[in-house]
Amino acid sequence: MTTPTDQRVALVTGAGQGIGLGIARALAEAGLSVALTDIDGESAVRSAAELASAGSTTVGLTLDVAQAGDWAWAASAVIARWGRLDVLVNNAGISPRGTVESTDEALWERTLAINLKGPWLGIKTCLPWLRERRGAIINIGSTRATRPMPGLFPYVTSKAGLLGLTQQVAAECLPLGPTCNMVAPGWVDTPGERVIQAAHGRPDFPEGVQNLTTAEEVGAAVVYLASPAGRKVNGVILYLDSGLHVADDAGMVYLPEEVRVRYHQPHPETGRA
Template sequence: MTRWKDKVALVTGGRSGIGAAIAACLAEKGVRVFTAQRGKDAVNEAIEADFLRPQEPEHVIGEVIRRAGRLDMLVNNAGLMREGTALETSVEDWTDTLQLNLTAPFMLIKHALPHLIEAKGGIVNIGSIEGLGSNPRHPAYCASKGGIHALTRAIAVDHGADDVRCNAIAPGWIDTELNTAFVESLGDPAAFRAEIGSLHPVGRTGKPEEIGALARWLLSDEAAFVTGQVWTVDGGRMSKLSLP
């Protein structure tokens, strides 16, 4: 049985979308949840942060420790996607994407590890099926998500003996507020939903709380022998071959 009482979690980008769902899944078990992102969070204890600034990860971890005195769980969820082929992608877009999606999670882990080792805690990194395959015009995003999957394995290998586990979740199409707004902006949202639903063997796209539920399990005592894994949550999309 997982003992959630008195546990403290940090979820980056936890104000909306997948991050908010993960925060809610943890909070309903009694975990004290901090979120870190630009702007305020009306639900959880928030730390305003811009992870494009290199010094931000150390500041955010320090603020959690200052307020709560401990850290048991780290969820690296904040992310950035800028579209463009390699020819169209500027060095600034490449650098910003890698900074937010890969370097900031590494630095958050680095500064969190002393506290996670003390707590025998856990890390969940939010990757993507685009760390396994690629949609068009996403070279920077795909590189960053492939990197976060590899970083997950490296942290698990180096710190398993410290009783710190590290896993990643690779979501497919999830009905976040951002994705829903995109679909609604199209000329025929219903047709698009039917088309994208057909890509998935389960016949639909995913829900943020389905990612939240897996993240919570990965951070629980029930997953004590689970580390270094990338969990694909995509309704079977990556398993489905296109028709000849």
């Protein structure tokens, strides 16, 4: 058995790019050793090397979150390397379009396999080590977990399920186990989102959007929830969307211009959006 390293250890899924990479960077900068995992193993290794070149302790691993065997292998690799696991971040996800009627079984199964079964398999696999450390599980959800939008049927269903999973795991792990929370970003500029935009014929994000969330902000929230200071936060959904979820429209994206534009009006007193 490897002697546990003194540094806390995190495993992040879908960390080859986008939000997952932002989370991995934030955790590494906070002093954790980080396993960057991705179904695209090359991107995981590349991103891990990038963080290592800045002085962090990292490893890049291939992990398809929908495969139980991949989880067993990746968790063993982390334990063999560092002897402990303190933080699990279930970030990998896809956001396909489809209504309740247009979604076929294959799309339903793929979305639920990655966005919902994946986090469950990860938690199930990593729980023995996370329990040992009284660690933290952070699931990356979406404002869409509680604010549905037409055309996002399989995505919304998977993220709502992930919220239930988050709360159930938090309850099952009480009182001494790891905490389990969901971070729910608003819209984030990532390579994956750019592909979706392009598929809708949009070369860029809408001009004038001022409330995008950044991968760095998601990373900072994860660092807090994983830290001793965040220990009392358990079973919550932490929205990172500038408060749009409490407005009458969590959208701002893919909405008719006349609806969307009112969220970009400057504040009457501060002049800021």
